Amino acid sequence: MIRLLFYLHLIVNVYPNHTYIHNNSSYGVIDQNINHTTNDNDNDHDDDDDLLWLQWKSLHHKNYSTHKEYNEHRENWLYNLHSMKQHNLMYDKGLVLYTIGLNQFSDLNWSHITTIYLTNLSQYLNKHKQKSQMLLKQSLNETILKEIPDSWDWRKVGAVSKVKIQGKCGACWAFSAAGALEGQLKNRTGTFVELSPQQLIDCSHSFGNHGCLGGDMNNAFRYVEKDGIQSEESYPYLTKVYDYM
Template identity: 40%
Template sequence: MDWVRRHNQLYNKGERTYDLKMNRFGDMLHNEFVNTMNGYRRNSMNRTYEASRFVAPDSDVTLPDSVDWRAKGAVTPVKDQGQCGSCWAFSATGSLEGQHFRKTGQLVTLSVQNLVDCSQPYGNLGCNGGLMDRSFRYIKDNGGIDTEEAYPYTAKDDFCTFNKSGIGAEDTGFVDIESGNEDALKAAVATVGPVSVSMDASTTLFEFYNSGIYNDPRCSSIYLDHAVLVVGYGTENGQDFWLVKNSWVEAHTVSSRFLVLLRF
């Protein structure tokens, strides 16, 4: 595509902070891509669960300049959601995997399919979208969530086959970070662990992102349609960024597995 080539020419000149690459989404219409891959459904769901608000550490607590929970062993390998709008479930399991690691020292891959199939009574819609807080509430009330080994991912809606003998982790509750408060998010990532977040992934630039610090002025802070997991932060060439685990895996392209997003 000519516009991808032109963008990358600007990137090579230092006029853009990230490059693009044609990928499997190039065979999809853009609205098909958005409707299929972006399953965060905050604005279309009425059922809500109130959570406590995250309280940042005292101002005299110095946060590290950079954090990468992958290096600490708290992040499982990236998985591919396939043609299923289950990003919310990948985000939720990733967050709980990190907390389970911090508590037990064991990194366990949890079942995304367990959430896809079993959390509909809490307002989630399987491959048609969902929310992380509904997932955490389901896991708490359910007494836990199965491991990926016990309940493998199939990238499609199915009957719930949860089995308590396969439980890999539990949760006792969750807290919310104030929307748009990046200082609070930084504090949470530094002191608590990987954090589930949502973002606008509806732009064509994001669709074909390859590497570098993603920065698109058209990216909305209000229209949020994709759930991901913040696993760290840092600074590169004077630009602060978030290190983000996604659930889209492009074959043979390591850079598509983790995103680097500009902090504002």
């Protein structure tokens, strides 16, 4: 449970063999400080933690409306920071295969995660479980399955875009659909283009999707099959439904 919780907190920065914050150089200051403090076993580094907290809060533009809220989020952040340090020490000892770092979600706990990002998830999964199983049975091809390699990393062939932040819009379905199509487009044409989740959020309601209130990848694919999809550059993400009409 702790491992799952921490994974959700730091979901965008778990990559093999390095601590990832962002490619922006301003994140490197925090990254370097974290790497420095995680290599010391016997000290709590309270002063370093305080400095990192201030840097992190400024970097991610974090503001809290009450003193109680401030303290709650700081405690969450400290817990995640110390969990991260312990995990990275295990990496130094060769006990795990990847390091982890902080990101904009690091002041959240499980309650925040479920409220903001997993709204009605269990209801949605139960509703679509039977449908998904039926689609899987229909799509399996034993000949093709025998040709699948033991492992495959689409990142290594340039078919995966950078991690995107969906914010408080419940549109993971749109990001998943756009990402899957990006990989297929690269595979078919040899050209990688980041596609627009925002278009799917705004325009696929007639196919059964509900914008920031949830949706389904299959519905998004049906929409794209009929109407196409623009690039992320031409139709950028807004973290809300935009009335394009």
